[in-house]
Amino acid sequence: MSLNLDTLRLQIDSLDHKLIALLNERAQVSLDIGAAKKQAMDPQEEDSTHVYIPGREKVVFEKVTRLNPGPLAADSLCAIYREIMSASIALQKDVMVAYLGPVGSFSHDASMKRFGDSVQYASQGTIADVFEAVERGRCQYGVVPFENSIAGSVVPTLDKFVKSKVKIRAETYLPVHHYLLSKSNIESIRRVYSHPVALAQCQTFLNSRLKGIELVPCASTSEAAQLASKEKFAAAICNRVCAEIYGLDILHADIEDQQDNTTRFFIISDAWDAPTANDKTLLMFTVDHRLPGALCDGLKVFKDHNLNLTKIDSRPSLIRPWHYVFFVECAGVHGDSEAMHTVVAELGKYCLDVKIIGSYADQLVQE
Numbered sequence: 202m203s204l205n206l207d208t209l210r211l212q213i214d215s216l217d218h219k220l221i222a223l224l225n226e227r228a229q230v231s232l233d234i235g236a237a238k239k240q241a242m243d244p245q246e247e248d249s250t251h252v253y254i255p256g257r258e259k260v261v262f263e264k265v266t267r268l269n270p271g272p273l274a275a276d277s278l279c280a281i282y283r284e285i286m287s288a289s290i291a292l293q294k295d296v297m298v299a300y301l302g303p304v305g306s307f308s309h310d311a312s313m314k315r316f317g318d319s320v321q322y323a324s325q326g327t328i329a330d331v332f333e334a335v336e337r338g339r340c341q342y343g344v345v346p347f348e349n350s351i352a353g354s355v356v357p358t359l360d361k362f363v364k365s366k367v368k369i370r371a372e373t374y375l376p377v378h379h380y381l382l383s384k385s386n387i388e389s390i391r392r393v394y395s396h397p398v399a400l401a402q403c404q405t406f407l408n409s410r411l412k413g414i415e416l417v418p419c420a421s422t423s424e425a426a427q428l429a430s431k432e433k434f435a436a437a438i439c440n441r442v443c444a445e446i447y448g449l450d451i452l453h454a455d456i457e458d459q460q461d462n463t464t465r466f467f468i469i470s471d472a473w474d475a476p477t478a479n480d481k482t483l484l485m486f487t488v489d490h491r492l493p494g495a496l497c498d499g500l501k502v503f504k505d506h507n508l509n510l511t512k513i514d515s516r517p518s519l520i521r522p523w524h525y526v527f528f529v530e531c532a533g534v535h536g537d538s539e540a541m542h543t544v545v546a547e548l549g550k551y552c553l554d555v556k557i558i559g560s561y562a563d564q565l566v567q568e
């Protein structure tokens with residue numbers, strides 16, 4: 202069968218016609234959903250209506266992947282749907298997302314992956330600034346790194362959760378590949394800028410190729426790129442996109458210690474999302490260290506309720522020396538559930554205080 206280009210393009214034109222009509226039909230329903238959400242709110246609280254519903258988005262992505270007959274790749278279709286839902290969010294409300302900047306950071310990448318192109322972004326200088334932007338209502342959502350598969354927990358984020366009232370609304374996992382960028386060649390480099398967690402992820406490369414070179418910790422990897430772009434004999438360890446943004450050359454690609462290097466980010470806000478089919482919950486508690494076995498008793502509550510712990514961490518309470526806050530994440534349970542209410546009540550018997558930091562759809566299997 203001979204293929205005629207003009208005829209095929211006419212077919213595409215006709216399909217685009219239908220697609221545009223359908224996309225606008227969907228957008229109109231989204232506007233109605235936005236109106237329904239506002240109606241359900243007390244008029245005084247309308248401003249805090251949530252248009253970003255990560256649990257629902259997970260269901261949409263799963264449905265789209267399941268229904269896809271091909272030849273479109275599942276990733277391509279999901280990317281298209283990311284933008285459809287991003288536009289949908291923007292139609293319902295002006296949404297501002299705070300992230301650890303400047304542009305080109307991994308937090309920026311994670312934010313774009315979660316919110317798409319149609320919302321607005323506000324770059325922040327530090328993780329504490331991201332929390333503050335959300336706490337003060339300047340941004341409805343914030344994106345903060347929580348843990349890395351090589352370097353472990355991101356301490357400034359844990360410490361902010363101790364005092365802050367913000368809640369975790371969603372999680373997202375980002376594969377992280379580091380690049381060595383500079384204006385100079387590797388032999389002339391005298392200083393390497395990066396975020397401490399990124400430096401920790403590239404120990405093998407640094408020890409073999411840049412041994413003894415000054416390592417300068419920065420607030421973010423993109424700030425490192427910005428600094429390196431202003432110095433002749435400096436380099437940055439950062440995201441590949443920084444090469445173009447900050448006019449740097451790529452000296453080395455994929456310098457992380459492990460190729461499956463991944464960072465988990467949290468999307469923070471003033472409220473967590475409604476329950477989904479598969480949620481995780483992060484709690485925080487302090488134990489009275491004078492009571493023998495207090496931590497053990499606390500952890501046993503989770504075992505008694507058959508809850509699987511997916512993370513445990515501790516940090517100084519910042520209230521009294523040698524008092525610790527424990528962070529525990531458990532799978533298969535939501536903060537609004539009866540089971541979690543019982544767990545919190547039982548923990549109260551052994552712990553000085555208990556707080557649920559957030560509940561979010563489990564993204565580990567899907568991403």
Ligand SMILES: O=C(O)C(=O)C[C@]1(C(=O)O)C=C[C@@H](O)C=C1
Binds near residue numbers: 235252253
């Ligand atoms: O279902 C909703 O609550 C919507 O607002 C619609 C929609 C969508 O476009 O599918 C948009 C934004 C949300 O984050 C989730 C889904």
